[in-house]
Amino acid sequence: MIRLGLTLGDPRGIGPEIVAKALSDPRIAALGASRDEDQQVRWRVVGPRGTGVAVDDALGEWAPSGDAAADEAAGGRCAGRAVETAARLALAGDLDGIVTAPLDKAALKAGGYDFPGHTEMLAAIAGVPVAMMLASDRLRVVLATTHIALRDVPAAVTREALEQAFVTTRDGLVGDFGIASPRIALCALNPHAGDHGRFGHEDDDLLGPVARACGMDGPFPADTVFVRALRGEFDAVIAPYHDVGMTAIKVASFGSAVNVTLGLPFVRTSPDHGTAIDIAGQGVASAESLILAMQVAVDMVRRRRGRAG
Template sequence: MAARRLPRIAITLGDPRGIGPEVTAGALADPEIAGAAEYVLVGPESLLRPGKNDVSAGAWSPDQGAAAAGRVAGEAIRIAVGMAMDGTVDALVTAPIEKNAFRAGGFHYPGHTEMLGELSGAAEVVMMMAAERTALGGPLRVVLATTHLALRDVPAALSADLLVHQATITAHALQRQWGIQTPRVALCAVNPHASDGGLFGDEEARIVHPALERLRSAGVDAYGPIPADTVFTRAVRGEFDAVIAPYHDVGMAAFKTAAFGAGVNVTLGLPFPRTSPDHGTALDIAGTGRADPSSMKEAVRLALRLARF
């Protein structure tokens, strides 16, 4: 019987001025990670490993400016997506980009997620923050229904359609990529105490309850609205497989408290697994030896897990 081949994982090095190359090297220095897959680094030619099957995204040197760094970072993403789409690699891990440089380099996307969705032809994509281990023990997976909005703009941006969309994609991804047969998805309340019967707002009655009815009718095992002060603890204890958070800080504050350094950004809805560390480029500490590869290690580990489904 032929031995099963190792998965092939593409890793884009991100903005070459940042800590992406450092944390990638740190992750691949871990013997457990190094031996678990065949890795293809995609980035500036000067940062690739001699004698390996890495792929150049173009020339770059430290004396060049932000636009050159953004250009090579974007080109690396384009190349790596092509490899994932044609089956050359089984999953994609992306090191951080710096959005202003990305745009100056000619890539007019808000970030990775939108570029990945367009290049892959995915109809709809969702960003999930995932930690398969947390300071409280169990896993925590959080999807942000709305992201970078002022708090005053959140109620107008929320809708039953949006929650149904997010929860449905999340449930399907948990089935297909995590192997969870019947995912349990919790909808986090918008208001304190889930509005306490309308005392503190009407979003639960007007938005969350209709979304729950539609999800349950469609066969999604959905729960809520559950107040923010209990839903994340219940998820970590194993009651739910994912939480849909109504706005950025309620989800991210809980997530980073429970999983700082172990969090992974996962794009759901793509035709291939994609993960990324939950930090930015950290241009201020690049090259100082202070970059922590923990989140990149977790991103690679989760990509390995998802690539096997």
């Protein structure tokens, strides 16, 4: 039996709606339609009651009613508690992984969880270094730094951060994606990779030596490296900061990409979009990215089990 937790995210957003749609989708039903008990999939939904989604009895008792989540702080508290509950169950071995519906970062903080997002919260709960990857069938992008202000990026792009991103990416591509000898490229920090110091020395003095030491290709300028990856030259690109990497993957594959947290002792995926509070409750939100995230999570669990066996 494959046991996966499915968190509802911020109940003010589209999380409950897309979870309900995904669970009723025949593609998700087909994941567990196996005569082999080891291949069957059980989803345990974690979140507040009153959202229109059946919450697992053992995992929903902590939550307030849906009406109590009408304000930002309550919504963030519900979302944070769901992630915390599911992650701790996964660490205890009661779940093989988790798939998380979107949360609101400001609400998360207002609700008492001072983390910039899922990635940082899960890293703190698990106590391990992780990397944030957005992956589609066209492109995989990993961030060396995640949710920080642009002005703080140069100081955060250190040798240690780049090396850790490389190791976590390499191990994730091998273990979770089945790529035996991954080709990883490093995206430059500065325009034209600094143009030999004309636009900064970081690429020559820091990123280049790290790339060579780790066996990465690059650093290559941002305006070419993602094109080369899309053409199949690389299995993943490590980006030095959030927007340069996320812009590339979302332009290439928005709605068909999956957020994967590499480095955790359990599987974690999520859709590639946010809470979309402005359209919540209208029945128009697409569940496609969440469905893909659920499919990828099952594939990752199966691949991990195959390697362990």
